[in-house]
Amino acid sequence: MVAELPSLVSFPTGQEVIYRFDTILYFQSLENAGWHQTYTKGKNKGKRKASSRYKKIDVDNRVKFLQDSVMASLGVDDSQVFVGYQEKHEDPADPRAEVRVAVVSRDQFFIGRREDGNSPRRPDSPGRPESF
Numbered sequence: 001m002v003a004e005l006p007s008l009v010s011f012p013t014g015q016e017v018i019y020r021f022d023t024i025l026y027f028q029s030l031e032n033a034g035w036h037q038t039y040t041k042g043k044n045k046g047k048r049k050a051s052s053r054y055k056k057i058d059v060d061n062r063v064k065f066l067q068d069s070v071m072a073s074l075g076v077d078d079s080q081v082f083v084g085y086q087e088k089h090e091d092p093a094d095p096r097a098e099v100r101v102a103v104v105s106r107d108q109f110f111i112g113r114r115e116d117g118n119s120p121r122r123p124d125s126p127g128r129p130e131s132f
Contacts, residue, residue: 012103013076021071021084022100023063026091030054059088062097070099082109 034049063086071078083104 011074011101013074015077015080016106017076017080018104018106018109019071019076019081020100020102020104021067021081022102023066023084023086024098025059025062025086025088026094026096026098027055027057027088028090028092028095030057030088030090057088059086066097066099070101074101 031053032050032055035053037049039045039047039049067078067081067084071081
């Protein structure tokens with residue numbers, strides 16, 4: 001992180017900037033240990049000890065917390081985040097979160113609208129916005 005600090009000084013901010021927020025979360029374990037084990041006695045004999053293979057890890061809440069924290073530290077309203085993705089991985093030796101924030105083009109999200117806010121018009125139908 002220290003090596004990346006100089007680039008944060010010039011990080012673009014402003015009310016008209018649109019951002020991408022990508023998150024990769026690394027957990028100590030993603031699988032329930034009991035998935036690979038079965039009961040050997042009683043009424044559950046032969047059944048798995050875990051009801052599902054994967055741990056119930058709510059990634060959405062963690063991503064939202066990270067997004068709120070990171071964007072606030074940059075002085076940016078998180079409503080300006082228009083796109084992003086999230087992944088979860090297993091890394092028992094080094095659980096962590098990796099975040100990437102990038103500026104994206106406004107043109108990707110305001111289809112058929114010019115920078116001045118007006119929709120372009122097709123010459124053959126003056127009342128309709130331009131189609132794809």
